[in-house]
Each structure stands twice: as structure tokens, then as C-alpha cells.
Amino acid sequence: MLRAGVSTRPRKEYGQHFLRDPNILEVIGRLAELGPDDVVLEIGPGEGVLTRYLAERVRRVHAIEIDRALEPALSGLADNVDVVFGDALRIELPPDATKLVANLPYNVATPLVVESLDGLPNVRLWCVMVQREVADRLFAGPGSKDYGAVSVLVQLAAERTGFHPVSRWVFQPPPNVDSALVAFRRKELPADFGHVKQVVTAAFAHRRKTLPNSLALAGLVPRERAAEALVAIAQPADVRAEVLGPEDFVALTKALQ
Numbered sequence: 077m078l079r080a081g082v083s084t085r086p087r088k089e090y091g092q093h094f095l096r097d098p099n100i101l102e103v104i105g106r107l108a109e110l111g112p113d114d115v116v117l118e119i120g121p122g123e124g125v126l127t128r129y130l131a132e133r134v135r136r137v138h139a140i141e142i143d144r145a146l147e148p149a150l151s152g153l154a155d156n157v158d159v160v161f162g163d164a165l166r167i168e169l170p171p172d173a174t175k176l177v178a179n180l181p182y183n184v185a186t187p188l189v190v191e192s193l194d195g196l197p198n199v200r201l202w203c204v205m206v207q208r209e210v211a212d213r214l215f216a217g218p219g220s221k222d223y224g225a226v227s228v229l230v231q232l233a234a235e236r237t238g239f240h241p242v243s244r245w246v247f248q249p250p251p252n253v254d255s256a257l258v259a260f261r262r263k264e265l266p267a268d269f270g271h272v273k274q275v276v277t278a279a280f281a282h283r284r285k286t287l288p289n290s291l292a293l294a295g296l297v298p299r300e301r302a303a304e305a306l307v308a309i310a311q312p313a314d315v316r317a318e319v320l321g322p323e324d325f326v327a328l329t330k331a332l333q
Contacts, residue, residue: 094122095179097246100257101129107238107259108177108203110134117173117199119164119188120181123149130177131157138170142181164188174198179205182251186210186226193233194269202234203259205242211256218321225280229273231322234260266326275329279317286314297332305331 095101104126110116114134121127121139123146130137131154139159141150150159160167165184169192176192176199185206192199206214209222214230216222238259244250266272278294279287288302297305303313309327311320320328 094248095125096248100246103240115172115174117176119178140164174200176202200262205257208254208256211258223318225276228276228322228325234262236260272329276325287317
């Protein structure tokens with residue numbers, strides 16, 4: 077079993093599942109395309125198994141950990157590792173990070189990925205371990221059951237470069253679900269991505285309702301205005317959000333303005 081020098085029991089409230097299989101580290105290194113000039117952001121380092129692996133291969137590692145009980149396990153790391161204790165969704169993340177490489181805590185994986193798309197503009201590549209259902213959702217296509225707001229936003233910001241299913245047995249404790257490593261590389265964000273994000277989030281807030289009704293319920297625009305904008309981009313006025321592709325939402329945002 078691969079462990080850091082100090083063993084700590086994972087805490088369920090933080091969605092912690094510590095890596096214990098050394099073989100998965102080489103897969104992460106390959107998908108993350110690690111290089112000596114990289115500045116890596118790692119969220120949820122746990123006992124520091126991945127942190128130590130990264131530190132040997134990149135210029136700097138910023139590790140963000142919410143659980144103060146892990147402080148002994150994360151002490152004495154290499155000089156090129158900065159450990160900050162705090163909630164990654166609430167604190168300012170390092171703006172110099174060029175890659176996000178992490179075994180993300182299950183309960184915050186999706187919002188962390190979404191917020192990093194425009195919140196960390198210097199990140200050029202992501203390699204994240206997430207639940208398999210989250211991994212499937214990131215690059216799901218329109219009309220599929222997994223397609224949603226996160227699918228649209230991630231695909232507008234990045235293209236997938238790697239995927240590797242991961243057994244639950246590489247973790248301690250083993251989670252009740254399988255996981256996957258997903259790697260994706262940044263592409264140019266659409267203009268006015270902030271407004272696009274608002275429209276996408278509102279559009280999928282009520283999946284069973286038509287898109288104009290969803291936007292109206294979110295208080296974004298009146299239903300009639302949303303219907304007119306859909307017709308203007310050659311979409312039916314009563315369409316549901318899951319029918320539109322990522323680029324359709326960019327066009328819809330422009331039409332609404």
C-alpha cells in the first residue's frame with residue numbers, strides 16, 4: 077500500500093478517498109503531460125502521495141487542503157511545494173498555476189472544475205480524478221442523459237485529450253463507485269463567457285421545462301424574449317436545453333443581448 081509517512085483516516089464529510097496504488101501515478105503523469113516548467117495546482121492532496129510524485133517532476137506545486145488533521149502528513153514536503161489549508165471554493169487560488177492535476181474530493185469536483193474554467197485563465201490543461209458519472213458528464217453530447225450545464229461549459233472551454241477508467245480499489249477507503257481520470261486542454265473561451273455561463277446554468281435549472289420557461293423562472297429574461305431569441309438562431313421556441321449544442325448557447329446568449 078502506498079502511503080505517506082503519517083496515516084490519517086479519510087473523512088466522509090470531505091469526500092476523501094486517498095490514493096493507495098502507485099501504478100495510477102504514472103497514468104496521471106502521462107495524461108497530465110508533466111514537464112519541468114509546469115506550475116501545478118493540486119486540490120485535495122490528502123496524505124500527499126500524488127503531491128510527492130508531482131514535486132519530483134514539475135517546477136512548483138500548490139496544494140490546497142481543507143482538512144487540518146492532514147497537516148502532519150503534509151509536513152516536510154519538497155521545497156517546491158506550497159501547502160495551504162482552506163476551502164478551495166472559498167479562498168483565492170494561485171493565479172500562476174498552469175495545470176490542475178488532482179484527485180478531486182467527490183463532493184466538490186464539479187463546481188471546482190466549472191469555476192476554474194474562467195477563474196484560473198492560466199491553467200492550460202486539467203487532469204482530474206472524478207467519479208465515473210462526473211467524468212461521463214463532462215464531455216457528454218446533446219440529447220444524452222449525462223448532458224447538462226457542466227457538459228456545455230467544459231466543452232466551450234476545453235477539448236478532451238485523455239480518459240482512463242479507474243477501479244475503486246486504488247483508493248483507501250474504496251468508494252462505492254468507480255472513478256475515471258479525465259484530461260482536457262484549454263481552447264479559447266467564447267467572448268462574454270460569464271454571460272454564457274449564466275444562460276447555460278439557468279437553461280438547465282429546470283430540465284423538464286422548455287428553455288424559455290427555464291430562463292424566465294431563473295429571472296434571466298421574460299419567456300417571450302427567450303422564445304424570440306431561439307427562433308432567431310433557428311431553434312424551435314419550445315425546445316428544451318438538452319437539445320442545444322455548446323455553440324448554440326453562445327449564439328443564444330448573443331441573441332438575448
